[in-house]
Amino acid sequence: MATIAQSNSVFTAIVVWPSTPENQQQMLEHLVEVADAHSKRPGFVSCSIHKSLDGTKIAEYIQWKDRASFEAMTQSPEGKAHIDPATAITNAGTYEVTYVKEIG
Numbered sequence: 001m002a003t004i005a006q007s008n009s010v011f012t013a014i015v016v017w018p019s020t021p022e023n024q025q026q027m028l029e030h031l032v033e034v035a036d037a038h039s040k041r042p043g044f045v046s047c048s049i050h051k052s053l054d055g056t057k058i059a060e061y062i063q064w065k066d067r068a069s070f071e072a073m074t075q076s077p078e079g080k081a082h083i084d085p086a087t088a089i090t091n092a093g094t095y096e097v098t099y100v101k102e103i104g
Contacts, residue, residue, distance in 0.1 A: 002046040002063055006097050010045050010063040011070050015092040021055030028058060034082050035060075041076070043069020070094075 003010075019027050028051060035047040045063035052058070064070040073079040 002048050002061065004097055005100055008097060010065060011067045012095045012097070013060075013062045013064070013070065013092065014095055015060040015062070017058040017060070019052075019056060019058050024051055024055045024058065031058065031060060035062075037078060038062075038073060038082070041069070041073050041079075043072070067094075 017027060017031070028049065031049055035049065038044055038047065043065035045065055046061075047063075048061040050059045050061070064073070
């Protein structure tokens with residue numbers, strides 16, 4: 001389960017994919033398949049996929065146990081197949097949680 005907290009030591013990647021209203025659903029289905037494949041790798045914590053209401057973007061919030069687990073995935077043959085093509089067409093980055101405000 002995704003947990004967003006300042007005290008959380010997980011490694012986070014956020015990826016924003018461009019899409020069109022016509023191909024957003026197909027892209028979502030593909031990203032779900034990729035997330036399912038990555039979930040079997042050691043160190044995977046969670047992947048949350050969000051679609052924009054206008055159909056022009058898909059955002060993924062991905063958590064790994066640590067940077068080493070994430071890098072091991074990106075260096076694996078299946079990870080390279082999923083990551084390398086994405087590099088040219090995505091806006092991706094790795095992040096650390098610095099602030100969380102919750103009600104209660």
